[in-house]
Amino acid sequence: MPKIVDHDARRREIVAAVWALIARKGLDAVTMRDLAAEAGYANGALAPYFRGKDDILLAAFQYAVESTDARAERAIGDATGLVALRRLCHEIMPLDETRLLEARVVVAFWGRALHDRRMAAVHVTAVDRWRQRMAGCLAEARAAGEIRGAAPDERSADALLATLAGFQVNALLVPHTATPDHQRATLDGLLASF
Known part of the structure; x- marks a missing residue:
């Protein structure tokens, strides 16, 4: 009986x-050789799952964005306004x-x-989606009286x-300037300025 392979699981392992x-x-x-070894496959065994290195790298980039989005959706839940905005930001922050x-x-990536339009499209789509979600949260916060600043959302x-x-x-690059506490305090200061 032939072995049943879960192709989606294999793709996730490769990513x-x-x-x-x-x-x-x-x-x-x-390199493809290093990647095959890291994933525990023979060299050339990645071909059924991806057309080449560029497709593998694109999938890895997409997965990073999708992981952030999925985590943000769970973290935000039913929250609105500044609470939702802060939760979204926290999921993007390292x-x-x-x-x-x-x-x-x-x-x-x-x-x-800068030189790969497919990767650029992944980045642009994610940033546009986050910008739209953030502006929506800011509009909710403004309607609820949580923010009063004059700057457009x-x-x-x-x-x-x-x-x-x-x-x-x-x-x-300079982790001592971006500790989690420092990041949170900076974000809180920025949100307070709104």
Whole structure:
């Protein structure tokens, strides 16, 4: 009887291997041979799951965004306004090992996205979705009297996104400036300014 293979599970294993390699060696060091070894497969055994390295890297980038989105949905639940906004931001911020690994993966892909329109599209779609969600939370907060600032909600959402991207970079390159406590305090200060 032929062995039944769960192709989605295998794809997730391969993506996890990409993440592990990026975390240890950086994106540029990921080779198909190393990736196969990391995933526990023979060289060439990745072909049934991905067309090549670019498709594997794209899947790893998409998975990072999807993981953040799924976590944010769970964290936000039925919350609205500033509570929902703060929870969304916390899921994007590198506050623990899981989110720090995601930041490591995402930041590694930013340079590649400059020259790969498929990766750029993943990034643009995610940022647009987060901006829209943030502006919606800010509008709810304004309607509830939680914020009174004159800045348009879209501009405030852009300030939040820029701050969160800065947290991701700083957590990787100058971690003493981006401790979880520092990130939370900075976010709270920014939200208070609204």
